[in-house]
Amino acid sequence: MTVSFMSWRPTYRSSKFRNVYGKVGNREHCFEGIPITKNVHDNHFCAVNSKFVAVVTESAGGGSFIVIPVSQPGRLDSHYPKVCGHQGNVLDIKWNPFFENIIASCSEDTSVRVWEIPEGGLRRNMTEAVLELYGHSRRVGLIEWHPTSSGILFSAGYDYKILIWNLEIGEPVKMIDCHTDVILSMSFNTDGSLLATSCKDKKLRVIEPRSGRVLQQASCKNHRVNRVVFLGNMKRLLTTGVSRWNTRQIALWDQEDLSMPIVDEDIDGLSGLLFPFYDADTHMLYLAGKGDGNIRYFEITTEKPYIQYLMEFRSPAPQKGLGVMPKHGLDVASCEVFRFYKLVTLKGLIEPISMIVPRRSDTYQEDIYPMTAGTEPALSASEWLSGIDRDPVLMSLKDGYHRPNQLVFKAPVKEKKTMVVNGIDLLENVPPRTENELLRMFFRQQDELRRLKEELTTKDVRIRQLELELNNLKNVSPNNV
Numbered sequence: 425m426t427v428s429f430m431s432w433r434p435t436y437r438s439s440k441f442r443n444v445y446g447k448v449g450n451r452e453h454c455f456e457g458i459p460i461t462k463n464v465h466d467n468h469f470c471a472v473n474s475k476f477v478a479v480v481t482e483s484a485g486g487g488s489f490i491v492i493p494v495s496q497p498g499r500l501d502s503h504y505p506k507v508c509g510h511q512g513n514v515l516d517i518k519w520n521p522f523f524e525n526i527i528a529s530c531s532e533d534t535s536v537r538v539w540e541i542p543e544g545g546l547r548r549n550m551t552e553a554v555l556e557l558y559g560h561s562r563r564v565g566l567i568e569w570h571p572t573s574s575g576i577l578f579s580a581g582y583d584y585k586i587l588i589w590n591l592e593i594g595e596p597v598k599m600i601d602c603h604t605d606v607i608l609s610m611s612f613n614t615d616g617s618l619l620a621t622s623c624k625d626k627k628l629r630v631i632e633p634r635s636g637r638v639l640q641q642a643s644c645k646n647h648r649v650n651r652v653v654f655l656g657n658m659k660r661l662l663t664t665g666v667s668r669w670n671t672r673q674i675a676l677w678d679q680e681d682l683s684m685p686i687v688d689e690d691i692d693g694l695s696g697l698l699f700p701f702y703d704a705d706t707h708m709l710y711l712a713g714k715g716d717g718n719i720r721y722f723e724i725t726t727e728k729p730y731i732q733y734l735m736e737f738r739s740p741a742p743q744k745g746l747g748v749m750p751k752h753g754l755d756v757a758s759c760e761v762f763r764f765y766k767l768v769t770l771k772g773l774i775e776p777i778s779m780i781v782p783r784r785s786d787t788y789q790e791d792i793y794p795m796t797a798g799t800e801p802a803l804s805a806s807e808w809l810s811g812i813d814r815d816p817v818l819m820s821l822k823d824g825y826h827r828p829n830q831l832v833f834k835a836p837v838k839e840k841k842t843m844v845v846n847g848i849d850l851l852e853n854v855p856p857r858t859e860n861e862l863l864r865m866f867f868r869q870q871d872e873l874r875r876l877k878e879e880l881t882t883k884d885v886r887i888r889q890l891e892l893e894l895n896n897l898k899n900v901s902p903n904n905v
Contacts, residue, residue: 439723439732440792441708441781444761446719446737449776455492457500459483460744460769465515465565466608466650466697466714468745470774471527472765473519474753476541477774478527479767480514481506485864487514487531493545494753505546507539509553511864515565521750522574522801526554530564536579538591559587559596566607571616571797572816575805578619578633580607586621588633592805600636602629609651611661614704615802617813618679620661622649628663630679634811642682647675650697654679655724656704660686662724664698664711672698674711676730687730691720701748705796706761708734710779715742719764721779737777744769751796756821759783761792793821 461469461480469480472494480489488508492500512532520526525543530536537553560581570576575591586600586607605624612619619633628649630640642649649665661677667690675688691698696715702708702724709722709731717739723732747765754760755778762779781792798819803812 439734441706441723441734441761443782444708444721444734444779445782447778447780448739449497449778453497453776455497455500455774456772457502458490458767458772458774460767460772461513462769463513463515465513467516467565468699468747468767469517470745470747470765470767471517471519472747472749472753473524474750475524476519476527476545477747477765478517478519479747479774480517483508485867486511487529487533489514489517489529491527491541491546496545505549507541507546507550509537509539509551510535512563515563516567518567518569520569521571521797522799524799528567528569528577530567530579532563534558534560534563534581536560536564536567536577536589538577555591555594557589557594557596559589559599560585566610568610568612570808571612571614572802572814573616573805573808574801574803576616576808578610580610580621582606586610586619590805590809597809598634598636600631600633602631602636602638608649609653611653613654613679614657614797615813615815616808618654620652620654620679622652622663622665628652628661628677628682630661630682634809640679640682642677647673647685647688649675651700653700653702655702655709656707658707658724658726660724662700662702662709664700670695672696672713674698674700674731676724689731699746701746701762701764703762705751705794706792708762708779710762710764712743712746712764714744717742719777737779739766739777741766741768741771741773741775743767747774752799752819752821754821756788756793757786759789759792788822790822795820 458479459481461482471478475494476491477494478489478491486508487510488506490504490506510531510533514529514531517527517529525541528538536557538555540554560583562582564579564581566580568578577589577591578586580586584603587596588598590597603623608622608624610619610621619631621629626644626648628642628644629638631638646668647665649663651664653662655662659679661679663675665673667673671693672691673688675685677685694713696713699712701710707724709724711720719737721734723734744767749763754763759781760778761781764777766775766777768775783789795818797816800817802814802817
């Protein structure tokens, strides 16, 4: 295996993205007073689309997240309404790529829930989800929407299983059961026909999701994989991880041959997890470390050196997580090619960071904005499950994004399911997995016992009253005779 150290002196090459720079939004464009979660789970805790910013929040008892319209930055009111239906900490949230008011969440309470956010945002706390999906036996740490099908959702749990949900019927239709430890990340190729996963068992896998068949598998001894991302249609994978010397590292792989990485590069000796973000339109890769203040960016090519370092955005504030704006939500007039929403926990702040290509012309720059994946699904859930694959429906950003999506999300009407064993409903009584969960369950049970005792006392009093009335009636009836 060839190990090469990354040179941070950018070599000159003819690239239109050589001078991309990061621009932090002004204070009036930031969101302040956000009670960002202090959970240490390795996720972004933030999801963004062209309408809303969603952030997982700190909450006592159960889990919650807030949803703020993108167009309404500023300081958040302390009583701002939340989405708070989960009974355990929320671990991941993702917006549906085709229905901009639909968001999915997963939690320590073993459930996956799908919510419909009203136009303009929340006006009161939301506790009722349009769909509650139960199938995992332990907490659910990851969710991903299928990139081309409108009603397919993937969830990965701490039971080492990936469930594929058909939201047209609200049921799991497939279980992928090839992992032997916790699944750390999932990524789809462009048409959603392949799924790449990284796992705590130190293996990188490429899976055919409908059959669950593992097409390629790598046992990473010299490069311990943390996160994986498909590089568009390049038939390549990129992983972030740790080398045998505990340095942070990235590796490039051929998706059809995982026997050895094409190239791996050492980044630095810091300990925070490296999150990769890939832009298939510009072939740019962004690396952001959890707890770091900087974001490095690179250009990916099909020829050597494959990974070309471009520049680094620096900031003193450490990032808890990052949300990414979809392409149709970018400001094309200012040549913005990528936008992060950075969570700064200590300040309770969400800060937009725009990646901009410096251009003097005010006209539309077609060379940096090719046709991109739009908000129209290429196929339905049933079509994808039947074996059909289609590339995303593309759209142009030339005239800005004004076309409203006429699709309407319809949740199936379902009766609440129960799974009763020995008189206990297992879906209602999920066993606690953490100390906080145990305490919450204990206090809930104490409240329930108190309520039942009061109810019992009330019924005892009522029984005594009825017995007295009965005795009175018995004593009165002989006299009447």
